[in-house]
Amino acid sequence: MINNRVVITGIGVVAPNALGAADFEVALKEGRSGIRFFEESQSLNFRCQIAARPLITDAYKARYFDDYYQNKLENKAIIYACLAGFEAWENAGLSYSNDQIDFDSGMVIGSGALGMDSTTADIWSKIISGNNKRLGSRAIPQCMSSGAAAYLNKILGLGNRVLSNSSACITGTESVLLGYEHLKLGKAKRMLCGSTEGDGIFIWGAFDAMRILTSDSNEDPTNGSRPMCNSRLGFIPGSGSGAMVLETLESAQSRGAKIYAEILGADVNSGGFRDGGSMTAPNSNAVIHCMKNSLHQAKVSSDEIDLISGHLTGTKGDSTEIKNWKKALGCTQDQFPLINTAKSMIGHCIAGAGSIELVATLIQMEKSFVHGNYNIKEVDPDITAEIPLDRIPMKTVDKEINTAIKANFAFGDLNCSIVLRKWQDG
Numbered sequence: 001m002i003n004n005r006v007v008i009t010g011i012g013v014v015a016p017n018a019l020g021a022a023d024f025e026v027a028l029k030e031g032r033s034g035i036r037f038f039e040e041s042q043s044l045n046f047r048c049q050i051a052a053r054p055l056i057t058d059a060y061k062a063r064y065f066d067d068y069y070q071n072k073l074e075n076k077a078i079i080y081a082c083l084a085g086f087e088a089w090e091n092a093g094l095s096y097s098n099d100q101i102d103f104d105s106g107m108v109i110g111s112g113a114l115g116m117d118s119t120t121a122d123i124w125s126k127i128i129s130g131n132n133k134r135l136g137s138r139a140i141p142q143c144m145s146s147g148a149a150a151y152l153n154k155i156l157g158l159g160n161r162v163l164s165n166s167s168a169c170i171t172g173t174e175s176v177l178l179g180y181e182h183l184k185l186g187k188a189k190r191m192l193c194g195s196t197e198g199d200g201i202f203i204w205g206a207f208d209a210m211r212i213l214t215s216d217s218n219e220d221p222t223n224g225s226r227p228m229c230n231s232r233l234g235f236i237p238g239s240g241s242g243a244m245v246l247e248t249l250e251s252a253q254s255r256g257a258k259i260y261a262e263i264l265g266a267d268v269n270s271g272g273f274r275d276g277g278s279m280t281a282p283n284s285n286a287v288i289h290c291m292k293n294s295l296h297q298a299k300v301s302s303d304e305i306d307l308i309s310g311h312l313t314g315t316k317g318d319s320t321e322i323k324n325w326k327k328a329l330g331c332t333q334d335q336f337p338l339i340n341t342a343k344s345m346i347g348h349c350i351a352g353a354g355s356i357e358l359v360a361t362l363i364q365m366e367k368s369f370v371h372g373n374y375n376i377k378e379v380d381p382d383i384t385a386e387i388p389l390d391r392i393p394m395k396t397v398d399k400e401i402n403t404a405i406k407a408n409f410a411f412g413d414l415n416c417s418i419v420l421r422k423w424q425d426g
Contacts, residue, residue: 004248004249012084014080031371058070069155076199081109084243088245094245096155098157104251106179109175112168147164168410173358174354174416190251197352214314224236225348229377234315242356268417269289291407298419310339311341311408334388341357344375373393373394
């Protein structure tokens with residue numbers, strides 16, 4: 001049975017606090033926030049009137065888009081995915097042909113709620129007013145779940161598997177897992193993997209109605225997202241996209257590609273809505289099972305883990321997540337790895353969260369630093385009862401990161417965990 005080694009050779013990102021991987025590195029180190037106040041949310045009486053949205057400029061779009069994409073693409077989630085995907089492809093040193101199909105390459109680009117993007121308001125208003133004939137031919141492609149992958153592939157022309165997964169907040173990590181499994185089996189040479197989420201009043205309003213968003217920071221947006229803080233009240237909705245080029249080691253080495261990291265193991269599972277698991281709460285036994293399985297596949301012991309990139313949304317689930325990590329790793333307090341999340345800077349980017357946070361993890365591994373968990377005034381005592389305070393860096397620290405584990409958990413009682421090792425030649 002084929003069992004290829006799989007590495008990551010390209011990264012791209014569109015985040016609320018940065019455009020492109022180079023600027024994202026600076027933003028992570030500085031603790032730059034992309035969370036802002038939105039008057040529209042205030043006018044609609046949302047409890048949470050702040051959110052995290054990428055600031056896309058025409059100049060940045062022009063780096064990757066031709067006139068058609070500049071003028072015809074409207075769905076923000078699709079725009080974010082195309083920009084991140086093009087950057088990752090270019091970063092990997094890959095090119096594409098306008099008239100040939102690349103059957104050795106495929107993609108997995110997931111999404112959350114493309115149809116709830118703010119740009120779809122015009123579609124619904126035309127239909128409701130009886131003017132559906134004025135919609136044109138792009139309404140369905142820009143609302144369908146596979147729209148991001150379809151528009152991205154319209155330019156790249158990848159002829160292998162093209163898949164669009166949608167698994168709520170694990171979508172990004174799951175997309176990488178799916179590409180990893182496809183490459184391990186020898187069914188392709190490379191896969192472009194990532195995820196995306198749009199933004200606007202429809203998505204924000206729906207989450208606001210659930211009363212799971214922060215409502216005390218409308219006048220102080222940058223301090224609204226406070227994962228692991230004792231005063232946290234909920235998450236801040238975010239949007240954006242991350243993308244990575246996964247490649248078999250043989251393919252990457254044959255073309256002399258730069259290698260960021262090797263994927264050593266990964267697992268995805270469901271808690272089955274049992275043992276406390278629900279539509280919005282995780283089954284801790286399943287979470288622990290997922291973490292342990294990814295480590296077992298990777299043949300990595302807990303004391304080898306230098307960094308955990310957690311899900312850590314800024315809700316009451318943060319302390320439960322830390323307890324689950326502690327049980328899964330089976331280590332003492334002093335052996336617990338450093339743990340962080342980018343959500344204090346970018347909010348919770350829903351389906352885009354896993355891929356953006358994976359790019360953040362790869363950047364930290366490459367550049368040997370761990371970004372801070374910003375906005376923490378006092379760590380939740382339920383968390384410090386489990387792990388030492390110094391395991392939760394409040395500002396950027398220099399540290400060699402050889403092995404990291406990334407996990408996300410999602411509505412629907414879903415879990416995904418990935419183990420990465422920094423690439424060393426040989």
